[in-house]
Amino acid sequence: VNIRLARVEDLVGMQACNLHNLPENYTLRYYIFYLLSSPQLSYVAEDKGRIVGYILARMDEEVAQGEEPHGHVVSISVLRSYRRLGLAKRLMVQSQEAMAGVYRAAYVTLHVRKSNRAALSLYRDSLGYQIHEAEKGYYADGEDAYVMRCALEPTP
Numbered sequence: 001v002n003i004r005l006a007r008v009e010d011l012v013g014m015q016a017c018n019l020h021n022l023p024e025n026y027t028l029r030y031y032i033f034y035l036l037s038s039p040q041l042s043y044v045a046e047d048k049g050r051i052v053g054y055i056l057a058r059m060d061e062e063v064a065q066g067e068e069p070h071g072h073v074v075s076i077s078v079l080r081s082y083r084r085l086g087l088a089k090r091l092m093v094q095s096q097e098a099m100a101g102v103y104r105a106a107y108v109t110l111h112v113r114k115s116n117r118a119a120l121s122l123y124r125d126s127l128g129y130q131i132h133e134a135e136k137g138y139y140a141d142g143e144d145a146y147v148m149r150c151a152l153e154p155t156p
């Protein structure tokens with residue numbers, strides 16, 4: 001399985017992967033918007049020409065005064081038969097390195113469902129994210145989110 005930068009022609013495959021895996025879905029125009037606004041931050045995992053996982057990420061544009069630039073993981077998922085192979089971790093690391101290297105991001109944030117054990121374990125245990133705060137009723141079905149954060153190593 002090959003990890004590479006996402007391109008506009010991957011968007012349909014990324015969307016298909018998202019529809020299989022998550023209740024939070026986006027219209028193609030959102031994918032295009034994110035890809036065009038932060039083109040170095042979204043990646044796909046590809047197996048024999050098929051998109052089997054993706055990470056969609058962007059730089060946070062609303063940086064308040066005194067706040068450092070930071071990235072945001074919008075959505076990540078891996079098809080069921082490709083899980084526990086380290087793909088999500090590789091996708092996260094690739095995107096985080098680009099956030100720090102290309103955009104000088106000091107940290108990265110994301111939202112995750114409180115009940116999402118697999119994702120929480122990926123972020124907290126495997127990648128070193130910490131729970132920054134909880135956001136009540138963040139998801140459309142009323143579930144709370146954790147806002148998680150991870151500091152990024154500055155690159156020379």
Ligand code: ACO
Pocket residue numbers: 021022073074075076077078079082083084085086087088089090110111112113116117118119121122123125126
């Ligand atoms: N249970 C416990 N720990 C897990 C699990 C799990 N099911 N899956 C991953 N982890 C942890 C482990 O620490 C794992 O390391 P290990 O395999 O050496 O023990 C580590 O995360 C790395 O796992 P990966 O193999 O890289 O993760 P994978 O490629 O399987 O993808 C993902 C994880 C993306 C959460 C996948 O289960 C998935 O697609 N789930 C459905 C979609 C989803 O929930 N996405 C996240 C929503 S939040 C957001 O998008 C910001």
